[in-house]
Amino acid sequence: MLIGVIADDFTGASDIANTLARGVAPDGGLRTAQFAxxxxxxxxxxxEAGVISLKSRTAPRAAAVDESRTALRWLRAQGCRQIVFKYCSTFDSTPEGNIGPVAEALADELGATKVVFCPAFPATGRTVYQGHLFVHDTPLDRSGMADHPLTPMTDPDIRRWLQSQTRAAVGHLPIDIVRRGPSAIRCALDAADARFLIADAISEDNLMDLGAALADAPLITGGSGIAQGLPRHFIPRATGRAAAAYAGVTGPEAILAGSCSGATRAQVEAHAAAHPTLPIDVRGVMAGTVTVKSLTGFFDANVGRAPLAYSSATPAEVRALQAEFGRDALAARLDTLFAQTASALVRSGYRRLVVAGGETSGAVAQSVAATLKAPAMTIGPEIDPGIPVLTVGDDAPVALALKSGNFGGIDVFQKALRVMESGHQEPAARAARLAQARIR
Structure with missing residues (x-):
């Protein structure tokens, strides 16, 4: 194995696994597996590239650090030459959160003296400028992320946010240096007093130059964008790799949405216009009257119609429920319901599952992998930027799409089911990917 990735949630893991599997033309990507x-x-x-999916983004700090260290040791035992710590392109954490402590622990184990942090992902509108994180043209704290139920982001200055989490000095790699290319970036890193540096990036070219400058870095941290240029350091230019063959998966389908992001709520509303949907009564879940049987009964009654069950709610509704039941207790019960429902569906023959939300995706993917006794997931065609089809199991594989709350077009649920079945990336997604390649 050449590159090892430690991802703090499952949707982020599939996002970066997709990036590494595709690489950049004409080099191609690496043979990549995602592990539950x-x-x-x-x-x-x-x-050649292994991505370990953790649920450490919202875990207690000590648990997140210990689990990440264990993941690192397994990856190093596989021979990995470079480690990437993958977190969300919206830098999801709290001021007391886990990104800083995990990065510090990994850097200590790897002997990394200068570590770059870059959550930028321009293909989905995430850019870093003057150390501030933007979603399209909006500062992070005004993008809706301030209302995240578990990791509210109330400050777009990620230098300040990271500094609150770590003992290491946090510096800045400004855009004027990044634009000068790999040599200038390396010189700036060598000269920097800080151990951790937030790198500006507003374009795909910036990310490619950062990747080139960090070719020999033992540790890189960021969103999936930072990984775009990494495969070319490990494979000859003349032997580009195609993504693993994917023949398509047919069979019963289900969509589970646990994200409360504005994007997912809009996607749920659009889907409901033409497909059966089931809003999950959260108070019923907590009272035990809404059960796995309630959800599987809904899906069984609507096979072939792209049925969707969701717990997505507005920020005000989420706050009221958290005040009533407790944030952690509420999240745990919903995760358990989604995980057990997914397992029951797979056991009864469902072959295509689309999941929205990082925590929900983690719960579902772990449950499906355990049910099929197959922890490794292979990377298939891309549905929308950052959302690939994953397959689990060998004899009768199950296709999964794990969608971060803010990712995907308005029709992402139906599109995911089509791509799972056809085995082909759709023209719009292909055109977007080719446009990115032309920019480079």
């Missing part, structure tokens, strides 16, 4: 949790056995010898 930390494997206990060695990786298959043909795997």
């Amino acid at each position: 949790g930390i494997p206990t056995d060695p990786a298959p010898s043909e795997i």
